Amino acid sequence: MAKPKVAFYWCASCGGCEEAVVDLAEDILKVVEAVDIVFWPVAMDFKKKDVEAMKDGEIAVSFINGAVRTEEQEEMVKLLRRKSGLVIAFGSCAHLGGIPGLANFWNRDTIFERVYKEVPSIANPKGVLPKTKTKVGDMELTLPEFWDTVRTLDQVIDVDYYIPGCAPPPDIIMNAVSAILEGKLPEKGSVLAPDKSLCDTCPRSEKKPEKISMKEIKRPYEIIPDSEKCFLEEGIICLGPATRSGCGEKCINANMPCRGCFGPTKEVIDHGAKGLSAIASILGIEDEEKLSEEDVQKLVDKIVDPAGLFYMYSLPSSLLRRKKI
Amino acid sequence: MKDDKLTIVSFLCNWCSYEGADKAGNARLNYPANVRVVRVMCSGRVDPEFVIQAFKEGASGVLILGCHPGDCHYKKGNYKTLRRIYLLKRTLEGFGIEPERVRLDWVAAGEGERFAKVANEMVKTIEKLGPLELSEV
Numbered sequence: 001m002a003k004p005k006v007a008f009y010w011c012a013s014c015g016g017c018e019e020a021v022v023d024l025a026e027d028i029l030k031v032v033e034a035v036d037i038v039f040w041p042v043a044m045d046f047k048k049k050d051v052e053a054m055k056d057g058e059i060a061v062s063f064i065n066g067a068v069r070t071e072e073q074e075e076m077v078k079l080l081r082r083k084s085g086l087v088i089a090f091g092s093c094a095h096l097g098g099i100p101g102l103a104n105f106w107n108r109d110t111i112f113e114r115v116y117k118e119v120p121s122i123a124n125p126k127g128v129l130p131k132t133k134t135k136v137g138d139m140e141l142t143l144p145e146f147w148d149t150v151r152t153l154d155q156v157i158d159v160d161y162y163i164p165g166c167a168p169p170p171d172i173i174m175n176a177v178s179a180i181l182e183g184k185l186p187e188k189g190s191v192l193a194p195d196k197s198l199c200d201t202c203p204r205s206e207k208k209p210e211k212i213s214m215k216e217i218k219r220p221y222e223i224i225p226d227s228e229k230c231f232l233e234e235g236i237i238c239l240g241p242a243t244r245s246g247c248g249e250k251c252i253n254a255n256m257p258c259r260g261c262f263g264p265t266k267e268v269i270d271h272g273a274k275g276l277s278a279i280a281s282i283l284g285i286e287d288e289e290k291l292s293e294e295d296v297q298k299l300v301d302k303i304v305d306p307a308g309l310f311y312m313y314s315l316p317s318s319l320l321r322r323k324k325i
Numbered sequence: 326m327k328d329d330k331l332t333i334v335s336f337l338c339n340w341c342s343y344e345g346a347d348k349a350g351n352a353r354l355n356y357p358a359n360v361r362v363v364r365v366m367c368s369g370r371v372d373p374e375f376v377i378q379a380f381k382e383g384a385s386g387v388l389i390l391g392c393h394p395g396d397c398h399y400k401k402g403n404y405k406t407l408r409r410i411y412l413l414k415r416t417l418e419g420f421g422i423e424p425e426r427v428r429l430d431w432v433a434a435g436e437g438e439r440f441a442k443v444a445n446e447m448v449k450t451i452e453k454l455g456p457l458e459l460s461e462v
């Protein structure tokens with residue numbers, strides 16, 4: 001029997017998801033043995049025309065990482081959708097928008113101004129900005145359009161499953177691949193990771209007092225956190241209560257709080273709203289009756305850039321999707 | 326919810342502010358009709374998600390009314406609301422949404438007049454700000 005055909009593609013991402021595939025180490029050999037990789041721009045020399053030449057649905061599975069922010073990315077993911085039986089959004093950026101999605105606090109014009117004119121590392125005396133069409137002699141050079149808004153993969157094409165994480169850890173990837181190969185997939189649209197919150201599996205939750213009170217907000221650089229205590233107890237915002245587990249608690253074990261790359265659990269619509277709600281409920285709870293409105297404001301104002309913090313990985317997938325322009 | 330008038334969604338606590346609104350109605354105190362009322366069991370039930378959802382679906386302002394501090398039927402729901410809504414406002418600023426579009430206040434069951442006053446003030450604030458026009462995405 002012919003092996004199932006598999007494609008990998010990347011959009012607005014950092015390349016970490018591609019490395020996550022390589023990080024499967026010897027497990028990747030099992031994958032390569034079981035499937036036929038027909039498209040993987042970062043690692044193999046196939047071209048767009050090779051994909052175009054395939055029959056619709058010929059690729060069994062396409063793993064697509066990265067958010068969608070350019071015309072080219074949109075065109076490629078639509079092509080892959082047509083040619084694929086299953087499309088998997090691979091990693092935080094395809095799933096939620098991820099770090100590139102934070103660009104939704106700006107738009108194309110403000111980003112171009114900053115990147116091509118203002119940053120100290122640029123020398124652009126003529127103030128040239130990228131354009132989709134440029135005349136050079138009698139030739140015309142073209143670039144894909146750069147959209148104002150970064151979108152998640154499922155805002156552009158139909159997505160069958162999601163593999164979360166920045167980047168997805170090897171066990172989550174292997175479980176997903178096995179489920180696909182064995183045809184043991186859950187309901188369409190599922191996130192292929194446990195539907196539990198990170199606090200449920202966090203090694204620090206055992207010693208966590210039943211009622212946590214955050215007396216004040218501290219930023220991770222201000223203290224060296226106790227490696228056994230729940231971050232919240234020490235005043236450091238951790239998005240564990242609002243975030244899906246399955247990451248292997250890598251950040252927590254490196255003594256860094258969760259920033260939400262796995263996204264929310266199933267029933268949550270807006271990851272950031274859930275996170276801010278969880279933090280606000282325990283901030284200053286100990287003396288809550290005694291706090292005046294000003295006291296509350298002072299406590300809360302210690303949170304720098306709350307929109308950027310609570311929506312660090314999920315801005316494009318949030319209810320509002322972007323800042324008003 | 327799309328009509329010419331500016332819509333204000335108000336979440337009223339069942340035990341106090343909802344009664345207060347009722348009093349305002351019975352006493353025929355005038356309060357504007359584009360304040361849409363959603364009854365909740367406690368102001369603490371108002372999840373920030375509800376507020377964002379209201380904006381997303383066309384509201385230009387959201388008013389949350391609960392029992393006065395110390396009077397919450399569930400004892401401490403409204404303290405939590407105070408912190409949550411303030412943090413939500415700060416977060417919404419990052420989205421370009423003016424914090425004045427969200428107002429949290431306290432109205433007791435007997436305070437029909439106070440309800441009408443707060444509701445009218447909110448309408449004025451929102452009229453001044455104009456409709457909330459979220460970017461098409």
Ligand code: SF4
Nearest residue numbers: 199202230231238240
């Ligand atoms: S809040 Fe963070 S540190 Fe505390 S139990 Fe949850 S995941 Fe662990």
Ligand code: FES
Nearest residue numbers: 338367391392398
């Ligand atoms: S019951 Fe009214 S605010 Fe809690």
